[in-house]
Amino acid sequence: MDTIKTITERLSHAFPNAEINLSDYKHDGMHVVLEITSDKFNGLSLIDQHKLVYAVLDDLIKSNEVHALKLKTIPKK
Amino acid sequence: MIDHKEQIEKLIHDNKIFVFMKGDREHPLCGFSAIAMHIMKELKVEFGTFNVLSDQGMRQAIKDFTGWPTIPQIFVNGTFIGGSDIAQELYESGELQKLVQQ
Numbered sequence A: 001m002d003t004i005k006t007i008t009e010r011l012s013h014a015f016p017n018a019e020i021n022l023s024d025y026k027h028d029g030m031h032v033v034l035e036i037t038s039d040k041f042n043g044l045s046l047i048d049q050h051k052l053v054y055a056v057l058d059d060l061i062k063s064n065e066v067h068a069l070k071l072k073t074i075p076k077k
Numbered sequence B: 001m002i003d004h005k006e007q008i009e010k011l012i013h014d015n016k017i018f019v020f021m022k023g024d025r026e027h028p029l030c031g032f033s034a035i036a037m038h039i040m041k042e043l044k045v046e047f048g049t050f051n052v053l054s055d056q057g058m059r060q061a062i063k064d065f066t067g068w069p070t071i072p073q074i075f076v077n078g079t080f081i082g083g084s085d086i087a088q089e090l091y092e093s094g095e096l097q098k099l100v101q102q
Helices: A004-012 A046-062 B004-014 B031-043 B056-066 B083-094 B095-101
Strands: A020-024 A031-038 A068-075 B017-021 B046-050 B073-076 B079-082
Touching: A004 A020, A004 A031, A020 B083, A031 A046, A046 B046, A046 B083, A068 B004, A068 B017, A068 B031, A068 B083, B004 B056, B017 B031, B017 B095, B031 B083, B031 B095, B056 B073, B073 B083, B083 B095
Parallel strands: A031 A068, B017 B046
Antiparallel strands: A020 A031, B017 B073, B073 B079
């Protein structure tokens, strides 16, 4: 479960004031559904929005600690 | 030695839609690749696929090419559009259908 804690802390740090909904649907810390609303996404293409999130979690994805990430990014109005 | 970058460029330019995935179109080997295949079939447009599990060099090369860490990776008209989450969003909003008609 520590991975979930790590993800939450990193996202909160990288995206201050973001609304973060994170679920770990297999309860193994490896399969994550993330919905994040942040003003940092404003004006960016979907690809660039997702890249911002991936950049924060890059090592976790590469090491397979996060095996599956379903991601939805929402610009904050 | 195969130049993966050249191979990628050829595949994405020779095919209107091209998907780097795990498994093949009839047997996707990952939930996200399965979602991508579902959307591609709904579009009713011809598309090509490459199974990155059959070629570890390509699996890394495509990630380096796009700067995108996950598979599947979907290209339309030679342009990277994202993975299955973005494809699904673009499909649901109707933007993907517009892109493939260009």
